[in-house]
Amino acid sequence: xxxTFTPRVFSGIKPSGGxxxxxxxxxxxxxxxxxxxxxxxxxVVDLHAITVWQDPAELANATREVAAGYLAAGLDPEKxxxxxxxxxxxxxxxxxxxxxxxxxxxMNRMTQFxxxxxxxxxxxxxxxxxxxxxxxxxxLLYHATHVPVGEDQKQHVELTRDIAQKFxxxxxxxxxxxxxxxxxxxxTRVMNLRDGSKKxxxxxxxxxxxxxxxxxxxxxxxxxxxxxTDPEPLPETLEGLKDRPEARNLVDIYAALSDTYSDxxxxxxxxxxxxxxxxxxxxxxxxxxxxISDEMRRLMDDKAEIDRILKQGADKARAIAEPVLEKxxxxxxxxx
Numbered sequence: 272x273x274x275t276f277t278p279r280v281f282s283g284i285k286p287s288g289g290x291x292x293x294x295x296x297x298x299x300x301x302x303x304x305x306x307x308x309x310x311x312x313x314x315v316v317d318l319h320a321i322t323v324w325q326d327p328a329e330l331a332n333a334t335r336e337v338a339a340g341y342l343a344a345g346l347d348p349e350k351x352x353x354x355x356x357x358x359x360x361x362x363x364x365x366x367x368x369x370x371x372x373x374x375x376x377x378m379n380r381m382t383q384f385x386x387x388x389x390x391x392x393x394x395x396x397x398x399x400x401x402x403x404x405x406x407x408x409x410x411l412l413y414h415a416t417h418v419p420v421g422e423d424q425k426q427h428v429e430l431t432r433d434i435a436q437k438f439x440x441x442x443x444x445x446x447x448x449x450x451x452x453x454x455x456x457x458x459t460r461v462m463n464l465r466d467g468s469k470k471x472x473x474x475x476x477x478x479x480x481x482x483x484x485x486x487x488x489x490x491x492x493x494x495x496x497x498x499x500t501d502p503e504p505l506p507e508t509l510e511g512l513k514d515r516p517e518a519r520n521l522v523d524i525y526a527a528l529s530d531t532y533s534d535x536x537x538x539x540x541x542x543x544x545x546x547x548x549x550x551x552x553x554x555x556x557x558x559x560x561x562x563i564s565d566e567m568r569r570l571m572d573d574k575a576e577i578d579r580i581l582k583q584g585a586d587k588a589r590a591i592a593e594p595v596l597e598k599x600x601x602x603x604x605x606x607x
Contacts, residue, residue, distance in 0.1 A: 281415035283314035287332035287474030292482035293461035343566035354584030365408035467516025
């Protein structure tokens with residue numbers, strides 16, 4: 272008999288540094304849009320953050336900032352579960368079991384570890400190497416069937432599927448679902464405003480490379496107006512943006528902010544120069560983002576309320592997670 276799983280979404284954002292436009296368009300905006308379609312569980316993944324050293328006070332502040340970003344963007348804690356990962360111990364407990372299910376060869380294929388470790392792989396934390404196993408536990412602890420991710424995280428969802436299949440095979444069960452990645456929209460990967468070949472990052476050298484979700488209207492407008500472009504006007508078709516990464520990035524951002532698609536943006540602005548397009552993009556960005564940044568700042572002034580919402584969410588998450596972990600322990604053969 273095949274197990275039938277409740278359609279359920281799980282995803283999370285790491286609280287290291289501040290939130291950027293990349294976090295909003297690639298994750299939070301999509302998370303909010305999925306409310307009501309199925310059960311939605313969203314997390315601030317603070318256990319993942321400490322795979323590299325974090326200042327404790329800054330980690331606590333960043334955790335609240337991510338939560339404020341979720342809430343300011345429209346996430347409703349009555350419709351979705353919102354919590355920080357470390358409040359539910361089942362994440363770490365299931366991750367250990369999955370460490371024993373996953374194979375070293377699988378981990379060695381994870382491209383993000385290679386990118387982050389670089390030539391210094393011998394000196395990074397074991398947690399950075401093993402964190403895809405924790406990510407699998409995050410997802411499968413709630414029997415999540417769908418995970419909205421960017422292209423760069425798709426490999427980790429594939430690993431989650433491999434771990435679920437191997438666990439089910441090893442323990443002769445169909446206990447864990449084979450989770451589906453959800454990758455859609457025009458700007459699931461937002462690029463650097465100064466170098467369109469690089470992803471927009473919280474840790475870039477210049478603040479002009481990124482839009483921070485706490486930037487005010489003036490900063491948002493200034494950064495888009497000064498964003499790097501090329502001398503050519505916008506083409507007649509999307510194909511004309513091939514080999515123009517900065518131009519493509521700005522068109523994709525416009526499309527995502529206006530809830531349309533990049534080819535529709537090209538149709539609207541075909542032949543336009545950057546003197547027309549960048550001010551239009553700046554105005555659109557201010558209209559959509561400034562109210563969110565204002566609300567984030569208001570929420571950050573009421574830390575007790577954020578903490579209350581996260582605790583309430585953790586209680587709800589734990590109620591789903593604990594029976595899954597109990598059954599996992601039974602299948603593995605742990606006596607309790």
